[in-house]
Amino acid sequence: MIFDNDGVLVDSERLANTILADLLTEAGLPYTFDEAVRDFMGGSMVSMRQQAEVKLGAPLPADLEDRYHQRLFDGFARLQPVPGVREVLDQLDAEGITYCLASSGTHRRIHTALTAVGFWERFEGRIYSSEDVQHGKPAPDLFLYAASSMGVKPTDCVVVEDSPLGVAAANAAGMKVFGFAAMTAEEKLASADAIFHQMTALPALIRVA
Ligand SMILES: [Mg+2]
Known part of the structure; x- marks a missing residue:
């Protein structure tokens, strides 16, 4: 993930x-x-x-x-975590599903944000930033870099994204992508493999992926 x-x-x-x-x-x-x-x-x-x-x-x-x-x-x-996402991460940990983070933000921004919400330890060592690649989202580079760093084939990855740029990047990387339409209009995420509106719906999508 x-x-x-x-x-x-x-x-x-x-x-x-x-x-x-x-x-x-x-x-x-x-x-x-x-x-x-x-x-x-x-x-x-x-x-x-x-x-x-x-x-x-x-x-x-x-x-x-x-x-x-x-x-x-x-x-x-x-800053607060997105409602329900802590429970999603807990469930992934319990099920042994590997996850990482790939963000258009700088490493400093990611570190500051994750520390503020108490997620730093969960992701430390598994954080990929647009600073690490030449072309950020919507290019596939960042997601492909994350997958290769994690030792996982792109076709075995599932991306969770809330922006059209991020969904486009996942599509270009050949990865399955779930579009989180909380702040983004559903139609702007239309090229995602599935759309969900609340984090509580994510575990069920992961199970069928
Ligand atoms: Mg986003």
Whole structure:
């Protein structure tokens, strides 16, 4: 099992996209929360900058990522796990199903988030970041890197993702993918093998995978 982090393990997307929309607006590119979710959720800050600079027609402030992470990490003091995911991980542990994490976030962001919700020990040594590969999601690179590092064939992996970029990456990697449609509209995850809306529904999907 390969878990996405933001929006799947940690309930960070509302905070993250609010901050991002604010910073882009302050930089002269007016963005709402919903537009930030639509355009950037699930992607890396590297690809966010590339897309936003094309729209703006000018470079974004050089310190935008630093200010984003500063505000985000301040907010992570109140970060919560996605409801029900702790119980899912407990069940995977009990059943001996191996799992890891593959995120578009930086290693520092992943570490900060996992520590805040008490998940660090569960994933330590099994964490893969877009920083580790040349092309982040929606390219397959990150998931393929995670699978090879774990010594598992891509066709034996199941990805849990909440963003269209992540579902596309899993499709490209030839992996089965379950789309978590909690914050994301179901139709945007249509290329997933299954869609679920609450973490309590995940164990049943895993059993038939
Ligand atoms: Mg996500």
